[in-house]
Amino acid sequence: MSYIDPSFAHIDDKELAVAYTHWLYSDPNSNPSSWDKPELWKTGPKVKFIKRVINMSILNAGADLTITRQLFGGKNAVVFNRQATVKLTTAPAFPNPPLRIPNEHSSYVTYQQVSDDGQNNVEETTIENVFGTIPGQPFTLDPPQLWWGNAEKTYTLGNDFGADITANLVWTAAILDTAR
Amino acid sequence: MPVTSSFIAPEFGMYAEKSVILARAMTKWLYADPKANPSWNQPELWGNGPKVKIVKRSINFPNLAASAVSTQKLSLIGGKNAIVFSRMATVKLTAIPASPLQIPNEYGSYVTIKQSRTDGFLEIDTMPLNNAYGTVPGWPDITPAPEFWLGNSDRVIVITNGWTGANVSVNLSWTAAMLDTAR
Numbered sequence: 562m563s564y565i566d567p568s569f570a571h572i573d574d575k576e577l578a579v580a581y582t583h584w585l586y587s588d589p590n591s592n593p594s595s596w597d598k599p600e601l602w603k604t605g606p607k608v609k610f611i612k613r614v615i616n617m618s619i620l621n622a623g624a625d626l627t628i629t630r631q632l633f634g635g636k637n638a639v640v641f642n643r644q645a646t647v648k649l650t651t652a653p654a655f656p657n658p659p660l661r662i663p664n665e666h667s668s669y670v671t672y673q674q675v676s677d678d679g680q681n682n683v684e685e686t687t688i689e690n691v692f693g694t695i696p697g698q699p700f701t702l703d704p705p706q707l708w709w710g711n712a713e714k715t716y717t718l719g720n721d722f723g724a725d726i727t728a729n730l731v732w733t734a735a736i737l738d739t740a741r
Numbered sequence: 742m743p744v745t746s747s748f749i750a751p752e753f754g755m756y757a758e759k760s761v762i763l764a765r766a767m768t769k770w771l772y773a774d775p776k777a778n779p780s781w782n783q784p785e786l787w788g789n790g791p792k793v794k795i796v797k798r799s800i801n802f803p804n805l806a807a808s809a810v811s812t813q814k815l816s817l818i819g820g821k822n823a824i825v826f827s828r829m830a831t832v833k834l835t836a837i838p839a840s841p842l843q844i845p846n847e848y849g850s851y852v853t854i855k856q857s858r859t860d861g862f863l864e865i866d867t868m869p870l871n872n873a874y875g876t877v878p879g880w881p882d883i884t885p886a887p888e889f890w891l892g893n894s895d896r897v898i899v900i901t902n903g904w905t906g907a908n909v910s911v912n913l914s915w916t917a918a919m920l921d922t923a924r
Contacts, residue, residue, distance in 0.1 A: 567766035568886045571759045604743070610884040614868040641885040646869040648850040652905050663850050663871050696849060696871040697880030705885070731872040735885065738862060 564599060568608040568735060569639075577704060581639050581735070582608075588637040590710050591737040609738040610641075618650050618727045619670075619720040627717045629677075637710040638734040642699035645692035650725035664694040669722035672730075675715045682714065692730065699733065708734070744773045746784030752793040752918065756887075763886065767824050767918070768793075770889050774822040777892070777920040794921040795826075802911040804835045805852075805902040814859070815896040817917060824918040825888040827881035830854075830874035835908040846876035851904040852911060859895045867899075874913060881916065890917070 565578045566586070572578040586592050586602045595601040613633065619626045632638070647667040667689045674683035674691075683691055693699035720726050749757050750768045757764035772778050772787045780786040798818070802811045817823050832849045849871040856865035856873070865873050875881035902909050 565762055567763050567889075570763035570766070571756065571886050573759070607889070609862070609864070610886070610888060611863070612865045612868065612873055614866040614872070616868075644872045646850050646871050648869075652851055652903070662844060662847070663876075695877065695880075696846070697875035697877045697882055729868050729872060731866075731868050733884065 566608045585737045591636040606739045615730045629715045638708045640706045640734045642701045644699040644731045646729040650727045671719035673717040677713045771920040777821040791922040799914045802900045818919045822892040823890045831912040849876040853901045855899040
């Protein structure tokens with residue numbers, strides 16, 4: 562069987578594990594020295610899990626904010642899950658009123674995601690339906706998604722709450738680490 | 742010549758059910774580390790040699806004032822290779838408030854973390870602790886597969902207190918496997 566990076570070896574479907582390994586190792590941007598030499602992959606770069614974030618602060622109710630970005634610096638990535646934090650931009654006056662639970666405002670924030678070819682990846686809906694908003698419980702993508710390195714996506718947030726809010730959108734992904 | 746072995750440490754046996762490749766890689770990561778194992782290049786001795794231990798390591802950022810930024814360097818297992826399974830964080834007011842506490846880590850949205858290796862590789866972009874570490878007790882943040890941390894690669898961790906009302910203290914913890922050569 563073709564080489565499977567140990568970080569993908571736990572995936573039951575071995576063809577999928579091979580595909581994920583190939584997605585990263587055969588990317589010239591990720592693996593300039595051996596992208597076309599699979600016989601060297603076993604002793605070459607290794608897969609690392611990273612977290613990448615987009616931070617968005619949105620004004621009062623009714624405002625939308627759109628950002629277009631490449632998340633992984635031009636490298637192919639395998640995306641496993643996503644999480645979000647939604648909070649008041651101005652922390653509430655201390656000690657009253659007290660904070661309650663994380664992301665208590667997330668029902669009032671909407672999210673839409675469009676890829677650069679115009680495909681609607683995520684139709685506009687509340688952020689809770691798209692991202693994990695309970696700490697430690699990310700929204701898991703099943704199966705993990707293959708993100709093309711040079712593809713940008715457009716992320717749009719809408720604030721339907723009556724105060725400024727800040728949202729942090731986080732993706733956990735595997736990329737190739739050529740440093741060690 | 743690279744060390745090769747089919748030995749799987751019993752502590753990693755549950756991974757072998759899903760993937761022998763991963764279980765062997767995890768075992769080799771620890772046992773073939775010269776800093777951790779005097780018999781690192783004698784795999785025929787590994788079965789009778791050191792044992793894997795699962796430990797919790799911590800780093801604390803006490804008493805951060807509002808907007809304060811604190812940076813610490815972390816060598817998780819004192820220069821030895823490690824396998825990291827999960828991470829958790831506690832964020833609390835340094836001074837216990839007079840008003841009733843609500844839930845653990847209610848300030849976790851307002852404290853950010855940035856984590857990188859000393860060679861500059863950015864592991865965790867600056868983001869709220871809630872999104873990077875488990876902040877609900879009993880629910881750690883788990884990466885899709887156990888992480889292989891090289892022994893001589895330290896981490897640089899930057900914590901910023903975005904809470905404007907009071908000082909906070911932050912405790913970060915990792916559950917990791919290391920090789921115990923004492924017994």
